Amino acid sequence: MSQDERQTLLELYKDLRVADVRDGMDWNMMHQYGSVHHSIRPLFPARVVGIARTSRYMPYEQSIPHMSPDEYTEWVAWYYREVSKNPGFAEIEDGDFVCVDQSGVSVGILGSNNSLAYYSKGARAFMTNGGVRDTDELILQQVPVWSQFVSQGMNQGRIRFDAKDVPISIGGAVIRPGDMIVADGDGVIVVPRNIAHEVAKYAHQEFSNDKSGRRKLYEQLGWELDHTVA
Numbered sequence: 001m002s003q004d005e006r007q008t009l010l011e012l013y014k015d016l017r018v019a020d021v022r023d024g025m026d027w028n029m030m031h032q033y034g035s036v037h038h039s040i041r042p043l044f045p046a047r048v049v050g051i052a053r054t055s056r057y058m059p060y061e062q063s064i065p066h067m068s069p070d071e072y073t074e075w076v077a078w079y080y081r082e083v084s085k086n087p088g089f090a091e092i093e094d095g096d097f098v099c100v101d102q103s104g105v106s107v108g109i110l111g112s113n114n115s116l117a118y119y120s121k122g123a124r125a126f127m128t129n130g131g132v133r134d135t136d137e138l139i140l141q142q143v144p145v146w147s148q149f150v151s152q153g154m155n156q157g158r159i160r161f162d163a164k165d166v167p168i169s170i171g172g173a174v175i176r177p178g179d180m181i182v183a184d185g186d187g188v189i190v191v192p193r194n195i196a197h198e199v200a201k202y203a204h205q206e207f208s209n210d211k212s213g214r215r216k217l218y219e220q221l222g223w224e225l226d227h228t229v230a
């Protein structure tokens with residue numbers, strides 16, 4: 001996708017809520033598609049629009065040799081180099097939404113260090129069907145994550161890298177590289193790129209109906225208008 005296309009899509013979706021995008025999908029007869037399972041939740045309140053960058057990990061099936069702690073230090077370095085590298089770091093682009101299918105394994109592939117490195121290269125947020133760790137720092141750093149759960153452990157002996165920039169599945173939704181991802185307190189929704197403009201059109205229709213309806217109610221209630229109705 002060209003930079004222009006990416007910027008156009010990010011701009012088109014920037015104000016939309018998950019609920020609006022859900023409606024936009026329904027208006028395109030995509031009722032059964034897009035919504036990531038409700039068990040995948042934000043670590044802290046945030047709303048992010050981004051473009052999917054995908055990777056997939058599988059459970060590690062080898063046995064773990066008995067080692068001294070010093071041998072283990074070397075083994076971990078080898079493991080991260082050869083078995084569970086953090087993929088796609090060099091390719092991260094501004095506006096990416098990093099989506100990691102970790103096959104539901106309880107491991108903190110994403111922590112406060114690597115996610116911040118991705119964030120500093122332009123990644124806007126992260127989603128995984130497994131765990132994240134260092135959650136207190138992730139909250140402090142305000143690096144947005146939607147995950148299935150929290151996990152304490154590192155990768156070694158638990159998970160191996162399988163593929164990057166491939167279609168993956170998270171929470172029952174298929175995510176292809178380049179799809180639009182919208183995430184907020186209602187969870188996450190995925191919009192296939194080939195229908196992204198059509199979905200946005202009807203999502204905006206519903207969004208503006210909602211805004212004007214609530215604005216009238218705010219006025220009746222004598223409330224000050226906020227950004228959700230202005």
Ligand SMILES: O=C([O-])CC(=O)C(=O)O
Nearest residue numbers: 108109110111112113114
């Ligand atoms: O080291 C890891 O694999 C994950 C982690 O805790 C971090 O990046 O902070």
Ligand SMILES: [Mg+2]
Nearest residue numbers: 111112113134
């Ligand atoms: Mg860490």
